[in-house]
Amino acid sequence: MHEVSSAVSNITRIPPQSGVAFRLRAGEILRICDPMGEQVADLFAFKDGEHACSLSSGRSIDYASKIYLSTGDPLYSNDSRVMFRILEDQVGRHDFLLTPCSQEMFEILYKHQGHHPSCFENLYRALAPFGIRPEQIGTTFNVFMNVVVAPDGTVAVKAPTSRAGQYIELRAEMDLVCGLTSCSAENSNNGSFKPIDYEIISGR
């Protein structure tokens, strides 16, 4: 279902449990909106034309000295260039620790049998036409995902704090190829599957 999307004015809707890929030019703003609340969107990105340069959780967290990135924070590439800057964030809680949900995750963590839609599959299928291989997709910026780290290091996935209509805006700081999903994992969106909306806005 990753290729299915329906345009409503300038907003594109990503149906539940699916994903898309698109180019974003330097200066353009990507607005990612949770139209119904409590849904997660996994974002990954490459420098357009230079796919060895890709989004890096480890570098972004290191340079920000915090795991929760929000308004004003840059998202870095693996070679320490700024790929995005968060311009506005109405939610303030996103995860940058966990990899996108995958077939193997559902089997390992939840003993799921048979095929399960996943952000990882939706990302690599959507990004394949851009010449990107699955192993090039690392830890995603998990928009609206609410992951809490206890003092002993225990990680818990909580219901997103996003309410219907809230959004985050990220400005591209270089030409990018982006993959974006509406998350397929029951436990990251409080047991429901919902769409994600996104919009590409000219720089301002």
Next chain:
Amino acid sequence: MHEVSSAVSNITRIPPQSGVAFRLRAGEILRICDPMGEQVADLFAFKDGEHACSLSSGRSIDYASKIYLSTGDPLYSNDSRVMFRILEDQVGRHDFLLTPCSQEMFEILYKHQGHHPSCFENLYRALAPFGIRPEQIGTTFNVFMNVVVAPDGTVAVKAPTSRAGQYIELRAEMDLVCGLTSCSAENSNNGSFKPIDYEIISGR
């Protein structure tokens, strides 16, 4: 200095601010020892002969549901296969959030001017003879690195808790190519630069 190492019995010493790379066969045990205390060793690994399969912080943390991995915990690849299992851990505090220190890190975080030795450079130089490119090196397992996450998400690098002679043992669960460093960053080893020792032990 990454290629310089001196053998003492079966123990190989990695001089301060340098790195090595080596093969580890499935079943072999890698013992990483902090000979003087309060030093960090960055570890990264690929499946031998299949470099698209590499160490994944995001998958390992997700499947363990914790950020601090220790005795008994597996370390996963990006395609969700077990690469290592921690057999023994005398320290109990290692970081899996931050990327290896790099030239750019010293410039961005510490305004350093001129060349600075770094784990990232030491890793990619040591791994280059195995056909591995710099961009294939992701977030390392930062042995003995003491990174604390506050409830608000703030990340602080503290002095390692490792005392002289303490070690961790990891068993290879597949044939691997490993890169390993003695860390070059002042702030991760309490202001000093020290060696790291390692030993490859036949399976038991």
